[in-house]
Amino acid sequence: MHLSIVIPAKNEEQGLSNTLPRLAELYPEAEIIVVDDGSTDGTRGICEASGVKVLSQPYSKGNGAAIKAGARAASGDVIVFMDGDGQHDPMDIERLLYKMDEGYDMVVGARSGLSDQASIARWGANGFYNRLASWMVNKNIPDLTSGFRAVRRKKFLGFLYLLPNGFSYPTTSTMAFFRAGYSVGFVPISVSQRVGKSHINVLRDGVRFLLIIFKIGTLYSPLKVYFPTSVAVAGIGFLNYLLAWAASGSFRFTNMSTLLVLAGMIIFLMGLLSEQLTNLQYKDADADPDDE
Incomplete structure (x- = not known):
């Protein structure tokens, strides 16, 4: 060697x-x-x-x-x-x-x-x-x-x-x-x-x-970071909705709740896109470098 x-x-x-x-x-x-x-x-x-x-x-x-x-x-x-x-x-x-x-x-x-x-x-x-x-x-x-x-x-x-x-x-x-x-x-x-x-x-x-x-x-795996983040953000949005409902008795989503839920969805979609891009980035990794 x-x-x-x-x-x-x-x-x-x-x-x-x-x-x-x-x-x-x-x-x-x-x-x-x-x-x-x-x-x-x-x-x-x-x-x-x-x-x-x-x-x-x-x-x-x-x-x-x-x-x-x-x-x-x-x-x-x-x-x-x-x-x-x-x-x-x-x-x-x-x-x-x-x-x-x-x-x-x-x-x-x-x-x-x-x-x-x-x-x-x-x-x-x-x-x-x-x-x-x-x-x-x-x-x-x-x-x-x-x-x-x-x-x-x-x-x-x-x-x-x-x-x-x-x-x-x-x-x-x-x-x-x-x-x-x-x-x-x-x-x-x-x-x-x-x-x-x-x-x-x-x-x-x-x-x-x-x-x-x-x-x-x-x-490594973007979705492993983005997914829990998206769930946490969307979860805060739903929690905000429940608190607003308990306080006012209204079933309507507040602007803040809507914004947080949508933000969670966008973060998830960004993670999904990043995951696919990462897969493309490593598409040649399985090739045997000794064959080059």
């Missing part, structure tokens, strides 16, 4: 100076690709000094864009994605690969607790993502957003068009693999304190939190 290791990096010279020598020592036969996402520090110089392949983007396009560039350039049967900030232990790559040998198409390095998260806010947000995604796929997902993972390259390439250019590529790829019926496994890992300055922005990532919630639903 030929292995490629792809590392997206933006101003990560400190983390890479520690990570790249260890990778070269542990996996001398692996193809190591660092995607320089418009760095302004010595990231490129560190990579060239380490003798790894560097893909330099003329300006910062985002973590997801760097992942896509690295995946396209990789030649290995399996790609391992890891961060360039020194949080991920190269020794854990072997554990991901052993898990893949059991027949998995994607193996995610799952962080185990609060100490492995950047902040309490992110720990809470990730916990919510995990519970929501687990409910969607009816399988326990201990870490949906981990950027440390191993994938079968040909299958991963089939979903590049779905991946955003921003930071939510782990969520998108994980849900896409589940939706396509591929096998997804998890291996518990511990992460170190990142080296250098974080690129997380509270306001921007707060908005991203809301967008990821919707993305989880639309990537």
Whole structure:
């Protein structure tokens, strides 16, 4: 099995100076690709000094864009994605690969607790993502957003068009693999304190939190989210009608009751349409990528 290791990096010279020598020592036969996402520090110089392949983007396009560039350039049967900030232990790559040998198409390095998260806010947000995604796929997902993972390259390439250019590529790829019926496994890992300055922005990532919630639903089974929402909205409309009837004795629907019931119906129809669009989106997922 030929292995490629792809590392997206933006101003990560400190983390890479520690990570790249260890990778070269542990996996001398692996193809190591660092995607320089418009760095302004010595990231490129560190990579060239380490003798790894560097893909330099003329300006910062985002973590997801760097992942896509690295995946396209990789030649290995399996790609391992890891961060360039020194949080991920190269020794854990072997554990991901052993898990893949059991027949998995994607193996995610799952962080185990609060100490492995950047902040309490992110720990809470990730916990919510995990519970929501687990409910969607009816399988326990201990870490949906981990950027440390191993994938079968040909299958991963089939979903590049779905991946955003921003930071939510782990969520998108994980849900896409589940939706396509591929096998997804998890291996518990511990992460170190990142080296250098974080690129997380509270306001921007707060908005991203809301967008990821919707993305989880639309990537897997939209109707599973839309249907209970529509029932809840329409149910509030009927409850409002019953309360108005009890108060006035009139059997007429109030404007608010009518609006809520109609809103529930519209939400249901939107979910039905989204479900059909999602099915079309994955219409080629059953094709064997090895036949390409």
